[in-house]
Amino acid sequence: EAQVTQNPRYLITVTGKKLTVTCSQNMNHEYMSWYRQDPGLGLRQIYYSMNVEVTDKGDVPEGYKVSRKEKRNFPLILESPSPNQTSLYFCASSSPRAEQFFGPGTRLTVL
């Protein structure tokens, strides 16, 4: 089944404790992207990647890192999480200029 998977689905952590949210797709898509969704602000793009070893900042990249060492994986790294990064995170993938497929979301709480 074609899908985008994210892990973990739920995470509660404390300020400053490094964490990684994984994202994997099995559709051989070149384009992958991370978004955060907050009440009243809609979805905002954090980072995106056009292909392996190619990443670019989206609208709200501060406090996040990404890497794209393999085509199928695009992990989101929070090196020193803060409470303002409490949010619902979505990973997505697509072929260039085509429809994006979204993962189920990761709900992160930073205390």
Add this chain to the structure above:
Amino acid sequence: DAKTTQPNSMESNEEEPVHLPCNHSTISGTDYIHWYRQLPSQGPEYVIHGLTSNVNNRMASLAIAEDRKSSTLILHRATLRDAAVYYCILTPGNQFYFGTGTSLTVIP
């Protein structure tokens, strides 16, 4: 930012057509117009996209104004399953700007 403006909410009766408007007056010539929707407790899902011409698919139709400064998503017969937040998005280059969308309520 490639900004779009949508009404916060709309209502429609079941089995009637729905026209969801979107203004994007700052659109540039190469920006595609995408529509996604998000059902409660789910990730967004693709609905339709276009550049200049009107587009149809099994889910909806997209009508793009001649000057491209606005577009309308048309759901031909709303069902209860169409209740969702609908996002009109411009894609300058490879970035996606979702905005806050229109929350569609379908009344039985």
